[in-house]
Amino acid sequence: MKVALLVNGAVREVDVEPRKTLLDTLREDLSLTGAHAGCEHGVCGACTVLVDGAPVRSCLMFAVQADGLDITTIEGLASAPGELSVLQDSFCETHGLQCGFCTPGMILASHALLEANPAPTRADIAEAISGNICRCTGYGQIVEAVELAAERLRLANAPRAAAGGRP
Amino acid sequence: MxxxxxxxxxxxxxxxxxxxxxxxxxxGRYVADIALEGMLHVAILGAQHPAARILSIDPSAALAMPGVHYVLTGEELAGATDQLMNGLDTPNVRRFPLALGQTRYAGEWVAAVVADTRALAEDACEKVKVSYERLPYLTQAEEALDPSSPPVHPAHGSNVLLDKQFVWGEVDRHFAESPRQLSFRVTWGRNSTVPIETFGVVASWDPWSEMLDVWASIQMPKYPDQIARALRIPANNVRVHHDVDVGGSYGVKRGIKHTVLAAHLARRLGRPVRLLEDRLENMRGGDAHGPERIFDVDVAFDDAGIVRSMKMRALDNAGAYAGRAPFQLGKPIGAIVGPYKIESVAYRAQSVTTNKAVQEAVRGFGQSPTNYAIETALDKVGLACGLDRIEVRRRNFIRKEEFPYLIPSGTRYDSGDYHTVVDKVLAHVDYPALVAERDRLRAEGMLAGIGIAACLEPSGGNSAFEPLLNEKNETTTWxxxxxxxxxxxxxxxxxxxxxxxxxxxxxxxxxxxxxxxxxxxxxxxxxxxxxxxxxxxxxxxxxxxxxxxxxxxxxxxxxxxxxxxxxxxxxxxxxxxxxxxxxxxxxxxxxxxxxxxxxxxxxxxxxxxxxxxxxxxxxxxxxxxQVPTGTSLPKDGRVQMYPCHSFEFHLVLVALDPVLGKPEIRRYVIGHDCGTVINPHIVKGMTLGGIAHGLGAALLEEFVYDEEGQMLTQSFMDYLLPSSHEMPKVEIVHHCTPSPFTVFGQKGSGESGYLGAPAAISGALNDAVAEFGISFDKLPIRISAISDAVAAARVRSSEETTS
Structure with a gap:
């Protein structure tokens, strides 16, 4: 079946079997390998992508169901090759990862949180990433990364005076 | 710092x-991201029965499907390859990537189907007809000790892979002279590291240069050698690419059987072949389970709570093949007394085969289960002597000035300052306030308990346990x-x-x-x-x-x-x-x-x-x-194991509703001393991740087999990994005692957290339920086990009141 996906801002047409998951389509047909297959039954969250802005498990969705929808993968977060978004950079700053396998899903889930809630509490963050399993970090530095990104984004968007007169 | x-x-x-x-x-560049031109895909057919003779395999319906290239059976593979290496001297426990003639656990790989896509290979798997004759089976380690139990490997003659008794020091005399003794049993459930990335391998064979190229998600010593040996080709015909990111391992990503299978297919078919486990293949037949162990422990001590001697029997359920399971009984010998001055130890290491999946190396290589047994002993000694559980540990700790300290089993600990780490943690938490908080929770009707664990992380990894358990192995460098x-x-x-x-x-x-x-x-x-x-x-x-x-x-x-x-x-x-x-x-x-x-x-x-x-x-x-220290072969059952010994001290406050039974960790503090830290971010991450892993082992994770020999926990719906909801905010208290044996004074930290968290959380739950006169002696301690035990205890006490 032919479907047209809006992936990271560009229309991508693919011809896929109706049973092919969105995850396999992104990885195999569009060479977007940042989304990972961890369990393929919707628990681990390593395959998380944003569909119309909301975190979705691409292993539980067929590509044909995504026809015409707006999909953001980890490859779509940075503004240019070699650049990082504020959130991605915050994960580097706190070392909110180790092996990196869950990281794209973790960052996209956190990205969706920060889009909706610029000042999340620790509990909000834990809730937002609770559908993404990380086996390496015990989540501590991931939570710190999201807290740091939220703070940076708030400061970046604040008027100069409100930012506390930082140099 | x-x-x-x-x-x-x-x-x-x-x-x-x-x-x-x-x-x-x-x-990242993971193995699943590597796609070679013309690559074929493998799916695995797993055994239905825990033990069965394979009477026939009919691949014709599968092979008739368009896009299906091949069905590989154990018979063909065993004919073309040598058996997988087995570190023990047990030549009749033979292991091949696919079952040969007989299946030995439910999920064991019976056939491999190769097709143009993975989906097609999975479809074709369903068309392969295998006829089996069921055989008797067993799943329990104690049953395996019975000579009349059904042998997993009839040619081996029994289910015992290893039964080795060590006596270090005058155990009998120390027991006879000690005024007090106690005995107990604790059981460590079968769990593992379960990385989010399953194991995967891509193999490609060039018949003109006779070169096997391998990309794999491995963490495996001597990997190219073992592949070459099994495939009967010179090792310089194997090229393993190391520029592959591995999506978590913590010990288990060894993948020899996967690689031999994929490499054979690549050679046979003249096309690159990829085998990526799906989660079911990984959990059931990936041969990546961890220790499953029963400890019977006796300790001899005095009225002051000083432990003089210990007898420990560790019975490990290896599963269907030897794997690394027996050696995971050997590594803990290097820290068999933990951080304590126990003068003598008798240790019996028993490893038996059953019809369960095979073990692989798991974070700590057997040390975390052993620490759980040792820490349980210290809790019980404290209780018996009416001593605070921290005080009893302090009294038994090796003192700072006693390092390097030779333990009875032959390892010299490098350095440590256990008393100071404990003092720093107690000052950090305000221990009396923590106790008051526990008591306040209890007064509110909650169950609340404090857990304590003090343990070592042997680090620097040599393989001295191999010659210790197998005299034919003379490895002294790593x-x-x-x-x-x-x-x-x-x-x-x-x-x-x-x-x-x-x-x-x-x-x-x-x-x-x-x-x-x-x-x-x-x-x-x-x-x-x-x-x-x-x-x-x-x-x-x-x-x-x-x-x-x-x-x-x-x-x-x-x-x-x-x-x-x-x-x-x-x-x-x-x-x-x-x-x-x-x-x-x-x-x-x-x-x-x-x-x-x-x-x-x-x-x-x-x-x-x-x-x-x-x-x-x-x-x-x-x-x-060369690994610093540990350069000699064992002598008289003693050997210098790892060179460095990091120390961790866990202090946990757990609270739970007595009816619901769901433990909530209210406070988690760890004092950590791994010598000089090279990168603080990395060490912090290892420690927090290790605690999460240990929390899983303590409360959630187990590969459960039913009485039919089938594994029940085959997915992440049943095998539960800790999420951000279960993990508390952890406070780390640092201390630095440099190792005299390393260049900057650094020690290891890759297993930190995991080595003490199960013991600490178990101790906290036992403190919480002590008022009912009950305790938990098996991990994981699930919510249902807690609520059932508390309910039963309440019924008993109300019956006693009314009668």
Missing amino acids: SAEAARFRFVSANRRVREDRRFVAGH MESVRINVDGTGCVAVTIHTTSSGQGHETLAATVVAEVLEIDPDLIRIVRPDSLACLPSNTPVGSRMAIMMGGACFHAAQKLKAKLLRIGAHRLGLAPEAARYQGGSVGAVSGGQALDWAALVNIAHRNFHLLPPDTEPGLESTHVM
Whole structure:
């Protein structure tokens, strides 16, 4: 079946079997390998992508169901090759990862949180990433990364005076 | 850490982990991202029965499907390959990647189907007809000790793989002389590390150059050797690519059987072949389970709570083949007394086969279960003597001034300051306030308990347990290597000779080389050559890389620096001792003219006439590092195991509703001493991640088999990994006792947290339910087990009240 996906801002047409998951389509047909297959039954969250802005498990969705929808993968977060978004950079700053396998899903889930809630509490963050399993970090530095990104984004968007007169 | 910061430029500095950039961008390169031209895909057919004779395999319906290329059976594979290596001297426990003639556990791989796509291969798997004759089976370790139990390997003669009794010191006398004794049993449930990435391998065979290329998600010592041996080809016909990111391992990503299978198919079919486990294949038949162990412990002590002697029997359920299971009983011998001055120990290590999946190395290699048994003993001794559980530990701890400390089983602990770490943790938490908080929760009707664990992380990984358990194995080195190359433009590349699974080895190597050469770490490129261009490595097992790769980097950089110094001194007409190296330049100790990095590099690469006599041109150095200490074979059942011993002290407050039984961790503090920290971010991550892993082992995770021999927990719906909801905020209290045996005083930290968290959480729950006169003696302690036990205890006490 032919479907047209809006992936990271560009229309991508693919011809896929109706049973092919969105995850396999992104990885195999569009060479977007940042989304990972961890369990393929919707628990681990390593395959998380944003569909119309909301975190979705691409292993539980067929590509044909995504026809015409707006999909953001980890490859779509940075503004240019070699650049990082504020959130991605915050994960580097706190070392909110180790092996990196869950990281794209973790960052996209956190990205969706920060889009909706610029000042999340620790509990909000834990809730937002609770559908993404990380086996390496015990989540501590991931939570710190999201807290740091939220703070940076708030400061970046604040008027100069409100930012506390930082140099 | 301020003292360390003063001593070092980059070591211990709060620097970013260089690997993180590619991962946050989604540009890691995992095995599933490697797609070769013409690549075929494998799906695995698993056995339905725990034990059965394979009468026939009919692949015709599968092969008739368009796009299906091949169905491989155990018979063909066993004919074309040698059996997988088995470290024990048990030649009749034979293991091949696919079951040969008989299946020995439910899920064991019976056939492999190769097709154009993975989906098609899975479809075709369903068309392969296997007829079985069911055989008797067993799942329990104690049953396996019975000589009349159904043998998993009839040719072996029994289900006992290993039964070895060690006696270190005068155990009988110490027991006879001790006024008090107690005995107990605890059981460690079968769990594992369960990385989010399953195991995967891509194999490609070039028949003209006779070269096997392998990309795999491995953490496996001697991996190319073992593949070559099984495939009956010279090892230099195997090229393992190390530029593959591994999506978590923590010990289990060994994958020999997967690789032999995929490599055979690639050779047979003349096409690249990929085998990526799905989650079911991984959980059921990936042979990546961990220890499942019963401990029977006796301790002899006095009224002051001083433990003098211990008898420990560890009975491990290895599963259907030997794997690494028996050796995971051997490694804990290197810290068999934990951080305590126990004078003598009798240790019986028993490993038996049953019809369950095979074990692989799991974080700590058996140490965490052993620590759980030792810590349970200390809790019980404290209780028996009416002593606070922290006080009883303090009384038994080895004291700072007693290091290096020789334990009865032959290992000399390097260093430690256990009392100080405990003091720091107690001061940090305000211990009386924590106790008051527990009592306040109890007064509110909650169950609340404090858990304590003090334990060691042996690190630096040699394999001394192999010769200890198998006299035919005479391995006394477990080296690690590094090469530094400075090119003609002065740029530095450092080669490391292993894959990594999140440990930050590129950051480690760059930090250490930069520290010694006094150059910017960010200017150093880290390279991972393929196995044919590699120096010897034993991969990041046994918490060893800070010590071993860090050590190799240090020594290689020292050699390079010495060469630069010789070149510079010669050029400046100075005696070597009159010259000094500083920040990449060489000049006179007395000051004056100096040659900078570019000038020194230029001489090495272009001016042979300016080099000192007998100096090779170019600028490179290598170092192959032997594990510090532990260079001899065992003697009289004693051996020096790992060189370094990190210490961790866990203090946990758990609260739960007595009806619901769901434990909530209210406070989690760990005191951690792994000597000099090379990168604080990495050590912190290892520690927090290890605690999460230990929390899983304590409360959630188990591969459960039913009475039919079928595994019930085959998915993440049933095998529960801790999420951000279960993990509390953890407070880390640092202490640094440098190791005298390593270059910067560093020790290992890759297993930290995991080694004590199960014991601490178990202790907290037992403290919480002590008022009912009950305790838990088996991990994991699930919510249902807690609520059922509390309910039953309440019924009993109300019956006693009414009767």
